[in-house]
Amino acid sequence: MRILLIEDDPLLGEGLQASLQLEGYAVDWLQDGETAWAALRTDTFDLLVLDLGLPGLPGLELLQRLRRQENDVPVLILTARDAPADRVAGLDQGADDYLVKPFDIDELAARLRALLRRRGGRRSPVLSHGPVELDPARHEVRLRGKPVALPRREFSLLHLLLEHAGQVVSRSRLQEALYGWEDDVESNTLEVYIHHLRRRLGRDLIQTVRGVGYMVPGESG
Ligand code: CA
Numbered sequence: 001m002r003i004l005l006i007e008d009d010p011l012l013g014e015g016l017q018a019s020l021q022l023e024g025y026a027v028d029w030l031q032d033g034e035t036a037w038a039a040l041r042t043d044t045f046d047l048l049v050l051d052l053g054l055p056g057l058p059g060l061e062l063l064q065r066l067r068r069q070e071n072d073v074p075v076l077i078l079t080a081r082d083a084p085a086d087r088v089a090g091l092d093q094g095a096d097d098y099l100v101k102p103f104d105i106d107e108l109a110a111r112l113r114a115l116l117r118r119r120g121g122r123r124s125p126v127l128s129h130g131p132v133e134l135d136p137a138r139h140e141v142r143l144r145g146k147p148v149a150l151p152r153r154e155f156s157l158l159h160l161l162l163e164h165a166g167q168v169v170s171r172s173r174l175q176e177a178l179y180g181w182e183d184d185v186e187s188n189t190l191e192v193y194i195h196h197l198r199r200r201l202g203r204d205l206i207q208t209v210r211g212v213g214y215m216v217p218g219e220s221g
Contacts, residue, residue, distance in 0.1 A: 001046040001116065001156055002026040002177045006036040006062070007078070008054050012101075016049070019105050023112075024139060024152050024159075026180040033057025040066060044176050045073055046119075046160075047112055052079040052090070060093055067094035074115040078103065113137060120163040127162040129216055132201050134162055141201070148200055153178050154193050161206060166218025168209045 003020055007013040008031045017029045028045075030036045034056035040048075048066075052059035063075060075097075077090045082100040090098050096118070097111050113136050117125065127134045133142045136159060141148045150158065160177050161169060171190060178193075179185050194206055194214060207215050 001159060002028070002044070002180065003047045003049060003112070004036065004039060004043075004045040005029045005049045006031075006033070006054060006059065007049070007051045008032060009051075016105075020049075020109075020112075023109050024156055025112075026156070026178060026183070028180045028182075031055070033059065033062045037062055037065060040071065040073075041069075044173060046177060047115060048073050048075045049108075049112075050075055050077050050095070052077060052081055052086070060089060063090070063093045063095060074119050076108075076111060076115060078108070110137070116163065122163075127159070127165075129162055129165055129205065129219060130202075132158075132162075132205060134159055143201055150197075150200070154197055157190075157193050158197055158201075161214060161216045165216045168213050168215045170213040174213060 001024070003025045005013065005016055005020070005027055007016060007029065010031070013029050013031060017027045020027045028039070030039060033054040037057055050059045050063065054062070059077065059079070066073070066075070075095045077095045077098045078101065079086070080101045087098050096115055099108060099111060113125070116136070117123070125135070125137055131144045135142070139155065141150050141155065141158065156178055157174060160174065174190055175185060198206055205216060207217055209215055
């Protein structure tokens with residue numbers, strides 16, 4: 001899962017990027033509104049963490065533009081502005097959640113998981129498919145109830161495919177979710193990760209859709 005973090009405070013931005021990477025996300029961090037707007041027009045993100053007081057383009061204006069373009073990426077506003085009127089404005093402009101600084105990193109992580117759940121139309125915190133279960137809060141994958149250790153990117157890849165079970169997820173979408181701008185992408189790594197996941201969790205879990213991407217088949221009861 002890939003997050004765009006828009007935060008102009010360098011210390012906070014750096015700390016947040018590191019913490020969210022530890023949570024397993026690919027995190028791109030930008031410090032001003034205009035650059036972020038440009039990135040949002042070319043790249044796909046799973047979540048947006050948005051400060052309001054930003055140089056260039058203020059956070060609220062960026063949010064308005066985003067929703068006007070019918071970009072429905074889940075947005076969490078993270079700001080020092082704690083007046084009820086600011087919260088109301090943020091939520092009414094299309095934010096999905098609002099957290100006031102100073103905040104607890106575990107609470108932020110839990111709220112981001114909740115946003116991903118809502119986006120996927122889920123209530124259960126655990127994603128499951130046949131004998132495979134993925135628990136985002138515990139960073140755990142289980143096969144028939146037994147934990148299977150997965151490296152960060154394989155976990156992330158499986159998470160995205162399970163969120164979209166029954167739909168084909170394109171190669172480019174998967175690549176985008178796995179890598180931030182700072183990571184080098186080798187063209188065949190996606191295949192390698194898929195191969196590893198099948199070996200660990202069963203050949204039939206992930207189907208290749210030739211020329212398009214991959215899918216976890218929808219469950220038929
Ligand atoms: Ca700020």
